Amino acid sequence: MKKQLLICLVLLLSGCVDKEILDEINIEVGVGYDLAEDSKDKYRGTVLFQEFQPDKSVINRTFSGSGKLRQDLLLDVTRQSSEPVVTGGLKVAVFGPEISREGIYDLIDSFQRDASIGARVFVVTSEDKAEDVMKGEYGTRGNSTYIYNLIQHNIDHRDIPKTNLHIVSRDYYETGKDTFLPRIKKIADDKVEIIGVSLFDKDKEVEILPLKDLFFFKLLVDKYSQGNFDVKLEKGNLAAVKSIKSKHKIKIIDNHASININIEGIIREYTGRKLTSEVVNDVEKKLEKKVERECLKLLKQFQELGIDPVGLGQIKKTQHRKFDYKKWEDEYKTLEFDVKCNVDVEETGIIE
Template sequence: MQKFHKSKQIFLSVCSMTMVISAGCVQQKPLEKLGLITTSGYDLEGKNQIKGTAVVQKFDPMTESATKVITSVAKTSKGIRQQANLQSNQKLVTGQLRSVVYSRELAKKGIIQLVDTLNRDSGIGNMVYLTIADKSASEIMEIETNNKGRLNLGTYMYNLIKQNVEGEQIISPTLHEFNHNYYDIGKDPVLPILKVKNNDVIISGVGLFKGDRLVDELKQGDLFYLKILIDKYKAGTKEMGYTTDQLKKIIIKNENYTKKPIFSKIYVSIDNIQSKTKIELVDKKNLRFRVDVDLDSRVLEMTEALDLGKPASVKFLENKLDTSMKKRIEGLLLRFKELEIDPIGLGNEYEAHLRGKPITQEEWDRKYKDATFDVNVKNTIERTGVID
């Protein structure tokens, strides 16, 4: 028994020495010696050059500012990194990169070259958010300078996008999703557009891509319908506006309510929206798609008193919602077809009916021009006027 304990002690001593030696072989990277790039932006600069702007998180207790903005110009993103390192006393690394901004001008010409660089960098995860600047990326990056280092723009932008994705306001714009939609024949990417407003960064809309080129954008009013077509709603919110004549049948005539409405329209806010959309190819030869949208929701707010205590009145409002949403969805689908873009993935649905036969992008582009759509929307109002 004593021999066994002695052998065990020798074994543990050897293991401990091995661990110490192994730890000494690992390359140490103290945070004080690293500059962590948290967000970066790219703009076209003259002919055949790109301007890169990076917000760098610094861990130097001797400096007042925790962040620094570095701008450099080169022909490639790697060249930009090399030039940026010449302006930093800490080695710049991308392990904490959370978001990337491309200028509108650059996005119109194509961003796949710069996106591919992200794919080839082992230090960058595929959950980095990709965005488009309403004007220039450097304008977005200057917010950090204007706030004198009190704002970590990388963290702010990441949280801005993350909470709007989780709040079901926009489609998730990760590097992984961009790659999937770009390389998948029969679907095109979408990315949020960022805008500077009152020395702050906001999401002003969503950019629509043809491959890797920005071709159009949707403003906030249409983001709801894009989300319905691409993804499911679990708890969304939407405001709908109607003229007095459209809803006069269910307006409560009561002296206790305002005789002169504040707004020229009646606005109805619905929330807790749960949606289910089914897109089906019903005629392969003539490329006709059936789009069925089912929504369950509750009425949260009205700018004028509506009599929703009667089932007939609720049904009346449901029909109004059906008609309005159907018209907007049909308009959106036709707009996509005219732009020859497919953010919905109709090409995937068509290819699924080819029994394993692959389709080229050129073939799908030719077919897509003849596509027609039968849109059906069914709203069900589960609750009215009650707030938990």
């Protein structure tokens, strides 16, 4: 009897799972959102699909739709697609300039609620309309892979701090921390580049950090494993510090935040005559001074904007038992900073 019941269950329950056979679905790999021109709708979304050719090349196909909710957009797109549209392959979500200033969290929240969307989706903002970014032809492996890899390797080796859907929504919900997103720009029909980082107050974009500040920004919010920075010395000489590893330590006592940044690196290029230990010391000093100055400038700038992408409030919360967020908001406006940087050049290449 028990066995028969089990067999019945097997047969009855088997109807409950939806089948999504890989080659019979349209997998959404990228999406771009803009504000709708028609005031009735809220968003205009552009969904990117990949179509694989027999020779394994990829054709980018985009469908656009508009609506008040993300679901409306998907319904619009399904009407145009020959196969059912599924969202589990999403890699990149791009937000256009107006919508970023208007607020993006409703859409990010809907990503979070969709169980088939992973946590490692990159959320970025764009200088041009997101639809135009989606409609380019970048690389040979498809637009979404191109943008995804572009951001990934810049996080791994260059100046973009670590970010993804999970980190973005954590930063959004955390008291005492504000969100930031990488910002991209389409510069030609087959080229797209990173132009900076968008800083958010809650879910509204308030400022764009240019490329030149990103090195210092990453020192403050993330740790480096393979950075790169050029130091100007006297007489117009230049030294390139490579393989930078950095760590920061932030301590907030009373109304004073002391930030310690530790940098280790290797000098790989030097335009002067001889790289003596005095020169190395000089490089270390110069870099320390520069980091201290620029980081302080950035922190002051955040303070003026009333945003906290470094997460000072959150750090204070972890260090103080009786943390009151209401009070902190006022305290932040008058918070004093001091930045201390310690640079250690470990190596100067294989020749003296």
